[in-house]
Amino acid sequence: MEAPRHDTRGIVDPAALLNRVRFRRHEPAEPLRRYVEWYWLIDWDLPAPYASHIVPHPAVNLTFQWDEAEGGPYAEVTGVALGLYTRKLTGRGRVCGVKFRPGGFRPYAPETPVSTWTGRALPAQEVFPPATGDAAHAIVTPSDDHARVAALDAFLHSLPCTPDPQADLAMSLVQRIRADRTVRRVGDFAETEGLSVRALQRLFSTYVGVGPKAVILRYRIHEALEHAGTRTDVDWATLATELGYADQAHLVRDFTATVGVPPTAYAAEVGAGAGG
Template sequence: MLYLSHVPSPPLCEFVANLWLLSDAPPHQRERIVPSGTLELVINLQDDEIRIYDRVPGNPCARYSGMLVSGAYGRFFVIDTAEHALMMGVHFRPGGAFPFLGMPAKELADAHVEGGDLWGSWASELRERLCSATTHAQRFRLLEGALRARALDSRPRRPEVRFGVETFQRPRARVRDVAAHVGLSHRHFNELFANEVGTTPKLFYRIQRFQRTIEEARRNVAPDWARLARECGYFDQSHMIADFLAFSGLSPVDYVLRQTAQVKENHVALA
């Protein structure tokens, strides 16, 4: 499987962590995508379809057009890896998708929305141009240029939300402390945060704690899970396991075992 990543130049890099491209389907047929606290734009350049499967095996899949925006999810969902034949995407930073949406990010929470429903003909025209490009480098240039021209909301991002995003990526942050620090009521801070980021501050913090634990576990051949749980901000190991089951449907050990070179970040291979 070929995986390419491109970091856009300023100021777009303040909103977009990276543009990515996948080609060649891996040997496994399904992958779980676990929450990251961000939104994702996905474009299938091989077929004009993207299939999303339910958490419950055997349920019918949902079929979307070849350009899809995944909102900030609080649970995993399943994709069909046959679509990896040629696929591009945009991995937004937390809150970074907000200027491009034309609506509060919270309206896309736990949802998938077709690009045409958000952006009309611009979405289909962009996909056609990307499909027609002859090199991957050209595709990255086209997608980056399209995003630069697409920012719909010129309002500056709220500094209170940016402070919250940064703080919640550290262990043992508390929503009420952050709200008090930025001079907002708990309710007002929750509303502003959800509008830009797409999740409540509490859920975002839990997801970042889960992500931090995954990253630390990858650095160790035989992770000391009890120690990791304490260092990453969990009460104890059982608390950590509960979050892993909620966000990935897997225990911490099973999750790490399924992380292979043939899966993208935040993807878990299924048999």
């Protein structure tokens, strides 16, 4: 499995966020990498509230959190978000997160389709009874990353995990969508993989949490977001074609619906922020 990427795909205005928080990614222990893509750690100490916005990856996250506004440490399972995810950060806080590979959460909760948690955030104890306040405290309290990563490793090693070839299939299909821009239509993708559209949709609902069409859209919006945030000379019509859209208008529609502003307006806002 590949090592954690260093890009900021999915983060809306990453420069603004990274100027306010310490954000790091770390690899889990080798046996866990089959299903866990990376750990992500965030610490903040803010003089004024800040709202972070994320176009989430199509993945389930397990987080251990401490926020002085919320009281003691706690653990949470967050299913695939259906739209823009917004988190208001105030005062001091810390998050130690586990980002499962899309399709990789089900082996840890094999009795429940992953779509059950789509669009939801719930106390982790409802899914993993050992995810108590004491467990969260042990993970978020250490001051150094090495100790936090070791605590995350220990917690995941303590959980039952049932290997599942269908989870492996789902993970490989999602990775193909993420890496291959030629994957544009669900019907064509299903045919290429030797599956019916219905079987593909059922697999994604059970193991990923959203359908293949939503996964294709999410990764393409990530690419558009990255282009809008890092370049001032984007040819949106050409990019729309490269991402599989019928025309520029469809890309603009999806970008606006997901991020909240058209791509050109977003590019102007991010550029102005960077310039200031």
